[in-house]
Amino acid sequence: MAKTIPVIERIMGANDQQALANRARFDQAGVKVINVMASPGAGKTSFISATLKALDGRLRIGAIEGDLASTVDTVKLQKEGIPAVQINTGGGCHLDANQVAGSLDGLPLDDLDLVFIENVGNLVCPVGFALGEHQRVGISSVPEGDDKPYKYPTIFANIDVLVINKVDLLPYLPFDVDAFMRVVRSLNPDIRFFPVSCVTGEGLEEWATWLVELAGDN
Amino acid sequence: MAKTIPVIERIMGANDQQALANRARFDQAGVKVINVMASPGAGKTSFISATLKALDGRLRIGAIEGDLASTVDTVKLQKEGIPAVQINTGGGCHLDANQVAGSLDGLPLDDLDLVFIENVGNLVCPVGFALGEHQRVGISSVPEGDDKPYKYPTIFANIDVLVINKVDLLPYLPFDVDAFMRVVRSLNPDIRFFPVSCVTGEGLEEWATWLVELAGDN
Numbered sequence: 048m049a050k051t052i053p054v055i056e057r058i059m060g061a062n063d064q065q066a067l068a069n070r071a072r073f074d075q076a077g078v079k080v081i082n083v084m085a086s087p088g089a090g091k092t093s094f095i096s097a098t099l100k101a102l103d104g105r106l107r108i109g110a111i112e113g114d115l116a117s118t119v120d121t122v123k124l125q126k127e128g129i130p131a132v133q134i135n136t137g138g139g140c141h142l143d144a145n146q147v148a149g150s151l152d153g154l155p156l157d158d159l160d161l162v163f164i165e166n167v168g169n170l171v172c173p174v175g176f177a178l179g180e181h182q183r184v185g186i187s188s189v190p191e192g193d194d195k196p197y198k199y200p201t202i203f204a205n206i207d208v209l210v211i212n213k214v215d216l217l218p219y220l221p222f223d224v225d226a227f228m229r230v231v232r233s234l235n236p237d238i239r240f241f242p243v244s245c246v247t248g249e250g251l252e253e254w255a256t257w258l259v260e261l262a263g264d265n
Numbered sequence: 266m267a268k269t270i271p272v273i274e275r276i277m278g279a280n281d282q283q284a285l286a287n288r289a290r291f292d293q294a295g296v297k298v299i300n301v302m303a304s305p306g307a308g309k310t311s312f313i314s315a316t317l318k319a320l321d322g323r324l325r326i327g328a329i330e331g332d333l334a335s336t337v338d339t340v341k342l343q344k345e346g347i348p349a350v351q352i353n354t355g356g357g358c359h360l361d362a363n364q365v366a367g368s369l370d371g372l373p374l375d376d377l378d379l380v381f382i383e384n385v386g387n388l389v390c391p392v393g394f395a396l397g398e399h400q401r402v403g404i405s406s407v408p409e410g411d412d413k414p415y416k417y418p419t420i421f422a423n424i425d426v427l428v429i430n431k432v433d434l435l436p437y438l439p440f441d442v443d444a445f446m447r448v449v450r451s452l453n454p455d456i457r458f459f460p461v462s463c464v465t466g467e468g469l470e471e472w473a474t475w476l477v478e479l480a481g482d483n
Contacts, residue, residue: 087304087388087417088409115389117415138419140358140389168416169389170305171333171358190408190431191306197335198386199305201356213408219437 062176065144069151069179076156078109079262080164082180084202086195087168089188090212090245092120095163097245099127101255106160106262111150113142113167120165130154141172144179160262170199174206182261188212189220193227196234204234208241210254215244280394283362287369287397294374296327297480298382300398302420305386307406308430308463310338313381315463317345319473324378324480329368331360331385338383348372359390362397378480388417392424400479406430407438411445414452422452426459428472433462 073080085091092112099108110131112120121133132153134146147164154162164180166173174183185206187195190213196203203209209231211224228240241257243250291298303309310330317326328349330338339351350371352364365382372380382398384391392401403424405413408431414421421427427449429442446458459475461468 086306086386086409087413088406114416116418119412119415138389138393140387167389168304169358169387171356171385171387172390175356188306188408190406190434191304194337195305197337198332200334216408216434216437219434 062144065148066177066179069144069148070181072148072151072156073162073179073181076159078156078159078162079182079264080162080178080180081182081184082164082166082173082178083184083186084166084170084173084206085168085186086170086188086191089168089186089191091165091168091186092123093245094186094210094212094243095124095165096127097243097248097251098163098255098258099129101248101251102258105255105259107158109154109156109159109162111147111154111162111164113146113165115139115167130159136167140167140169141176142166142178143176147178161258170195170202174202182207184208184210186210186212187227189214189216189222193222193224193230196227196230200234203231203238206235206238208239211240211242213244213246214242214249215246280362283366284395284397287362287366288399290366290369290374291380291397291399294377296374296377296380297400297482298380298396298398299400299402300382300384300391300396301402301404302384302388302391302424303386303404304388304406304409307386307404307409309383309386309404310341311463312404312428312430312461313342313383314345315461315466315469316381316473316476317347319466319469320476323473323477325376327372327374327377327380329365329372329380329382331364331383333357333385348377354385358385358387359394360384360396361394365396379476388413388420392420400425402426402428404428404430405445407432407434407440411440411442411448414445414448418452421449421456424453424456426457429458429460431462431464432460432467433464 118133121131124131183206241254336351339349342349350368401424459472
């Protein structure tokens with residue numbers, strides 16, 4: 048088993064190097080990039096759609112969609128009028144910097160302000176692989192329950208922003224938002240929260256305003 | 266990179282070998298074992314709790330709880346009066362047969378009819394690692410949305426049973442059960458479905474009856 052360690056180190060090193068190259072390409076194009084990570088079904092694509100509506104043309108958006116298979120999310124976003132490209136990982140449980148690099152020619156980076164990279168739905172593996180993003184945004188959804196930070200601490204400790212999605216379901220489900228945020232802050236004191244509903248629109252204007260400020264740093 | 270391939274093959278071979286040894290140990294003890302796989306927050310632990318209630322003493326149950334960190338699920342199940350042991354994977358994204366083997370001395374196998382192994386919440390990685398189980402049970406939950414089989418086909422193609430959980434939320438969420446089952450069947454024609462709600466109890470008697478039959482084969 049000892050022989051596997053240097054191999055893993057070389058792979059991680061190569062990924063970090065490619066992530067830096069991606070970041071340089073994003074900065075040169077003047078585009079801010081957000082790596083969106085969450086469980087399957089937390090509402091990543093719906094959240095990107097709702098963000099488009101909330102921004103209402105204030106920023107020019109593109110998307111890179113990561114999935115094991117299918118192009119359903121990419122087709123959905125293209126129908127909403129934004130440039131979007133699909134990465135299919137085969138069986139892969141996360142995106143890596145090389146896959147993202149290979150997808151970039153499919154996006155008009157120079158004409159965009161902000162690109163969402165929707166990672167493979169997975170609370171464990173994606174967080175270990177930098178893609179060149181400026182911000183790491185996690186999404187937790189109310190139906191998942193408020194105990195996830197205890198069980199998947201690594202991701203909650205290693206994101207910049209946490210969106211709490213599907214707050215319109217709070218009346219029907221046991222989820223203590225204050226207790227949840229307290230546990231997450233104990234893992235990650237500087238994290239920023241956005242409780243939102245993509246159904247009612249609650250919280251999306253605050254999120255959109257924050258994105259406009261982020262993109263203004265370009 | 267070529268050098269990594271034999272290493273991965275050796276690891277998989279070792280896992281399969283240990284899974285066979287686990288299976289032999291289960292069969293000798295006369296216990297049936299179910300590997301439960303699902304996204305984070307699909308309701309794996311709640312489903313095991315609801316199963317205990319529905320069985321109402323008809324079977325003697327034990328549990329092995331897999332999580333990156335914490336013992337919250339194990340404590341929850343122990344409080345309900347069943348023997349349960351925790352495996353913490355550190356950062357690991359799935360259980361493996363060796364971890365399960367190491368946990369077995371914590372369970373009175375000879376005095377049990379059925380053991381649930383609750384895998385790490387992850388729709389991608391767990392399915393690649395046999396644990397010695399007799400049945401692989403996936404759980405999809407209504408709030409995750411009905412498009413998951415398109416995006417995570419591997420797990421849907423490689424389970425014996427699919428529980429559709431949280432059907433009490435169908436009035437509030439867009440989820441087409443028939444269309445969902447049709448897509449899953451296209452990946453896995455022999456799969457068995459159990460639509461359930463752990464809140465209302467719907468569907469749990471059918472599931473409990475099936476478990477009693479399964480354990481009767483011991």
